[in-house]
Amino acid sequence: MAETGLRARALRYLAQREHSRAELARKLADHGSAPEIDALLDRLSELELLSDARFATAWVRGKAARFGTARLRHDLARRGVSDTLIEAALQSEAVESELERAHRVWRTKFAQPPADAREWARQARFLQGRGFAAEVIRKLLKEIPDESAQG
Template sequence: MARSLHERALRCLALREHSRLELARKLDGLGSQDEVNAELDRLVELGLLSDARFADAYIRAKAGRFGASRLRGELVRRGVAQDLIASALDGNDADSEFDRAREIHHRKFATPPADAREWARQARFLQGRGFSTEIIRRVLREHPGDEPA
């Protein structure tokens, strides 16, 4: 049982980085809880499993589509510690966040908002992608006179 547990863990890690919690979920049922935890500890000791490395890889992969708030929420859901999330998001400064939001907005919407209703729709889209209210206002303010009354 331990061999198949180890092999399954290595196959998962060969495909992509995983957080400890994600990998534990994938290994659930292949052994007892103690065996799974022992295997995860072994992988951490060998440097094959790292929540910090997972957080960095996840942010690099998803930052082009999502804002810091959404990235933070997804990492929390995947069991990454707050300090590791903060460290991984450190390189994500406000200017790059603004640039990403602007790029995502321009890809989705060909024209600036024509009225308050459209402005609200575009703002909701960016909010759903995890961008802050301040960033959303800055992106939509690029078109003077488009703010809702």
């Protein structure tokens, strides 16, 4: 009886969105024993209802437009996805360059290029918090005035 309840709960979670194995195990931890959960997760993986690769790809696809590579990598690692699967998902789903994504994120938040050092630092902190690399931020904030001058 407890196993069917555990399975139903796992399927409900998976019906809402993709989950990593570690994430689903954590959510089910209070509802069953470790061996029961492991057996259930193995079975869900066999049936291809649970896939860390599919989860990583979906995560990157959904978040890449708003976050940098460092943030995506960190979030996936925190959810228990292996480094190999993270790199594969980043390669397959991050179609635009990091600079293009950073520019789009910057443009939605800020209307004007930084006027002084304080504003430059504020914009840089925002982009850094979104997971963009320091060299991308420097390049973006350096190029913005040139771009606006060209029209």
